[in-house]
Amino acid sequence: MRSGPPPLAAALEHLEAVLPLAQYPLPLEEAPGMRRLAAGIGNQVRDHLLPRALRLDAPLLVVVGGSTGSGKSTLVNSLLRARLTKPGVLRPTTTSPVLVAHPDDLAWFDSGKVLPNLVRSSTPVHDSRALHVVAHDALPPGLALLDAPDIDSIDDANRRLSRQLLAAADLWVFVTSAARYADAVGWELLEQAAARDTVVSVVLNRCPPEATDDLRSHLSGMLSQRGLPAARLFAVAERELGEDGMLPLADVAPIRSWLAGLAAESDARTDVALQTLAGAVRGLDEQLRVLADGVRRQGEAVEELGRQAANQFRLAADEVGLATSDGTMLRGEVLSRWQDFVGTGEFMRGVEEQISRWRDRLTGWFTGRQEAEGVRGAINDGLAALVVEHGQAACESAVNQWTMTSWGRQIVEANEGLARTTADFDADATRAVREWQADVLRLVEEQGRGKRTKARFLALGTNAVGAALIIVVFATTGGLTTAEVGIAGGTSLLAQRLLEGVFGEDAVRRLAQRAKSDLDARVQALFATQLTRFLHITEQLEVDTSVADRLDAVADELRSAGSDAFDDLTRPEGF
Incomplete structure (x- = not known):
């Protein structure tokens, strides 16, 4: 063997x-x-x-395929001189494949080693996923005939199955007719067979007797031109079928003889x-x-979808980072509350003098809980609104980027609400800003424990020093109008000098950097929660690009x- x-x-x-x-x-x-x-x-x-x-x-699998009404089933029955597969007048005709094998070969085809996904049946069925297996001793051992569904069936499942069966064949017996041998569907499949070097024979069925030679010659030329010069070609004349529904034995004798010789x-x-x-x-x-x-x-x-979404949230975080360092936040309610809190004009005149001379008054200014809460509240509201605005804009921009491609549009359409932030994002932003302010207060408390700074720090109070540090973080005047520069610039200078008087210039710089880095990290974490929704979609697509290398490796191995x-x-x- x-x-x-x-x-x-x-x-x-x-x-x-x-x-x-x-x-x-x-x-x-x-x-x-x-x-x-x-x-x-x-x-x-x-x-x-x-x-x-x-x-x-193993026995050869000979698949008899062709277009609707080409006479495949009639040909199979005529070759075997038995009605083993039922021709139909309705379309599609052959609705389930019928495999005929010699009893000695039946075990091979019934075992599921060939066509393993088709359910075997010993009786006729009307199911395109079932294979009706018939034992017939008129067929010589060594090959089996399989009557396949139509290649151009109106039924999608039948059409797909016909191609699957032809791809599983050792040998094609391709049946066409005098009226349809030039059809594009058939030639598409024959050209695929030629490209794969599949062994093909062609039966030109239902030929008018007077035109058989001309039709045969024309088809033979077409086969040669399409890469199948070695294809064996049979012509069967158009005749009335006998009472048994079969073609005359003489008409199919050349095909029977060829198959018998092949089997032997x-x-x-x-x-x-x-x-x-x-x-x-x-x-x-x-x-x-x-x-x-x-x-x-x-x-x-x-990856491009992921990058597009990530870029939009990175840009949003950068914009928030810029807005919290270029003076943008020293506008409106925040600026107003800070000025009310410190009494800016009077304090600016006295800040050049020693802080000890102002201790009692400073303590009154900076330990006032109501005023401090007003500043913190204004900062919280303004900063949270800034984060929410840019988070929403990032979602919209990411969706707009995705919808620039047809596949991105389909993903967006399948994920309703992707262009909006999640329902809890506003609350999360408010909480994150509140927690950041609390961390700023802890930061200045830790810095104010030193012996040199303790008295000055206590004179001002945690709320005042913390608020001043936040103002310094927001202090740069880039992006402000001329009028705002004068107001906010003076305010930031006040906060800067106040903190320098307590901690020293270098310490203030370090404190501001730490506070700003902490704020940026919190904003990035907030935006990451929204970006995750986009990345989760791309992760669910489950594209493992390493499979490409594995396919190449298998191709090399097969070669x-x-x-x-x-x-x-x-x-x-x-x-």
Whole structure:
């Protein structure tokens, strides 16, 4: 018994394991075709390539395919001289495949090693996923005939199954008619067979007797032009069927004789099996490269979606960071509350004098709880509103970026509310700003515990020093109008000098940097919660780009194993 070499079978098993990992979930224009190609290769490996590589001497699977009404079922019955498959007048005609094998070969086809995903049935069924297996001793052992559904069936499942069965065949018997032999669908499949070097025979059925020679000559020329010059061509005249519904024996005798000779010659069967197997394996190389490139493009597209969303939230965080350092926050309510709090004009005149001379008065200004709460409240409201505004803008901008592509639009349409921040974002922003202010107070308390600064710090109070530090954080005057520069600039200078009088210039710089870094981190964390919604969508797409490299590796393995295998199998015996 001859069998396919283990390296080739092993490579096909590796391919079978890797193929399901090749996912194309993002609706790129090419994605449906990639999914069909991956599914088709998977079926071909399971249905034909792997079992054939493991057993080169197994019976041949001869698939009888063709267009609607071409007479496939009638031809099969006529070849076997028995009504084993039922021709139909309704469309689609053959609704489930019928496989006819010699009893000695039945175990091979009934075992599920070939076409494993089709349910076996011993009786006729009307189900495109069931295979009606018939034992018939008029068919010689060594090959089986499979009557397939129409290649142009109006039923999608039948049409897909017809292609799957043809891809599983060792040999095609392609049936067409005098009226339809130029149809595009049939030639599309025949050209695919030619590209894979599949062994093909063509039956030109229902030929007007007076035009048979001309039709045969024309079709023969077309086969040569389309890459199938070696295809065996049979012509069957158009006649009235007998009472048994079959063609006259004489009309199908050449086909019967050819099949019988093929079945009787093990070397001839091996040649057929080997040619189709080798051609299919060679054809996989380009197909797998296409799938690998498709996975990479999926990964690139998913990464681009993630980058687009991340960029919008990064820009939003940068804008908040700028607004909290360029003086923008020293406007409106915050500025008004701070001026009320410190009595800016009078304090500015006295800040150059020693703080000790103003201790009693300063204590009165800066320990006033109501005024301090007013400043903190204004800061909280203004800063929280700034964060919410930019968070919402980032969501809208990210969605706008995604909708610039058709696949991005589909994702947005499938995720309602993506352009809005979550319901809890406003509250989270308010809480984050409140917690930041509390941390600023703790920061100045820690800094004010030193012996040199303690008296001055106590004279002013935690609320005053904390508020002053926040003003310094907001202090830079870039972005303010001329009038605002004068007002806010003086206010920030007051806060700066106040803190320097308590802690010293270097310490103030460090405190401001720490407070600003903490604020930036909190804003970034808030925006990250919104960005996560976008990234979660891209993660759910589950595109593993490493699969592309694995597909390339399997293609290389198949090329090497196939080259060794087919060279060995075609080498003359004894060498």
